[in-house]
Amino acid sequence: MAKLAPLGAVPLGDCAVYVEFSKTLDLEVNSAVQRLATMLHGRALPWIRDVVPALGGLAIHFDPDHPALSGDALTAALNTVSDCLKEGLPKPGDVLRTVEVPVCYESEFAPDLAEVAALAKVAPEEAVQLHSTSDYRVLMIGFAPGHAYMGGLSPKLAVPRRAAPRAIVPAGSVAIANDQTVVYPYAISGGWSIIGRTPLAVFDAERQEPSLFAAGDRVRVKPISRAEFQKLVGK
């Protein structure tokens, strides 16, 4: 790909900056943004509070009055980004993590599967097959802790968002909309079509690594039965 260069830097108030690389979703740029974020995290600069990779760029949240800073934080943040880019980003293969997610597609966990299959003009079994054999990438984490937006859904399953969002979607619900799939970390409201459920805790604040997913992860689905689901619940 072409050399990664920021389109610009937009101050997010006086304690953060958004460094933008693309205004549209470009998977190569997205992957580079994740690796840049990994690199920035690795620098562990005391005045940087958070590095948040998103779809087309990343935010650096900083303490503008940190004693370790000599000049202004915004300039320092942008200098750090250009240093990283000059040094060269890690290769995708060096930082790629693969997360396997067991998903049960049985009807009690998949209220919208029949509708999705009808819209896609395939049998429900084929819809499950399409969903469970795709190779996903986490494009961004947002909306709720651990809530991963994953790209790579089969175009055949690209259904629009539901007209009326559900007030409560059960935790672990696996849902799709447009060209993406998500797993709801908590019982929250949501407007995507639910086609399965994972027994895993997507976000557990008590766990060493609270979030099951990180931006940039490769995600594989493993279809499981009801019995396997019950065995894995809460693990």
Next chain:
Amino acid sequence: MSIQVVRPGLLMTVQDIGRHGHQHVGLCPGGAMDPLALTLANALVGNEHGAAALELTVLGPDLLFERDSLVALVGAEFEADMPINRPVLVARGSRVSISRAARGARGYLAVAGGIAVEEVLGSRSTYLPGGFGGLDGRVLKRGDLLPLAPESAKLSRERFAALKHKDKRGSSVRWSVPPLTVPDREPIVLHAIEGEHFGDFDANMQRVFFDTVWRVTPDSNRMGYRLGGPPLTRSKTDEILSGPTCLGSVQVPANGVPIALMADHQTTGGYPRIAEIASADVPRLAQIAPGGTVHFARTTLDMAAELRKDTRTRMETMLRGIAWEYGK
């Protein structure tokens, strides 16, 4: 031994200065909505600035203290049967009754040694959307017992003994700290820099944004403040790629009602961001109750830095004064 919640008030939670370093997995820092008031409350009882305290909202609680406790209630001007904005030694077995906030929206009740709930991801703050931190990750209710530090009674008595200028009753002092963040009058002025999508709104809409006196709507909460006024419409119709947000971002959803992002905000969002509130002004916004009014003033990053510096200078002066009263 602990503090017992006899009547919980409106929305009382345990909060400290929050948990930084987890926004990349979608978890915002959270913590006290008004961290300046929290810092002062902690200083008044001799705690380090980030200790966990009770965050009170608009209507305060009745609390039963099971042991001698040095406490301070700072922030909104709550009507209470104890003096506010100063250290108070509450005797074992006493009940403290706090009613409504006459001015401001949030108060912080700090106790010597801090509220000793377990830390989760480096903070004792309650994160309501995720249901963790604080006491069982939830709003406090009647009958709850809030754990205190093991030596809190001894700590309370020792610290109170060190204070100069005691009052006649011997349970408080003859001075108080002025509220840093509670407004004298409304609308308050919020300094704001242009957001990434400011230019997506036409000149008329931009003028409306800065000319309007916005009213904080009742569905405002720790995640965001919704601002009632004339609807803001974006001239551009192209989709915005979801991007990161920040404490104090003002986003405008399709219904035209701006939302100012507060402590428990989402870390990313797909709505246009018209403005970003200067960080020094966010704690002042946290002191506006639903129905209260705000006004935006266009500012620059340099001005935002000046505002931060002013706040820091005032805070440092107060902290020095409090340390002096403790004989330090």
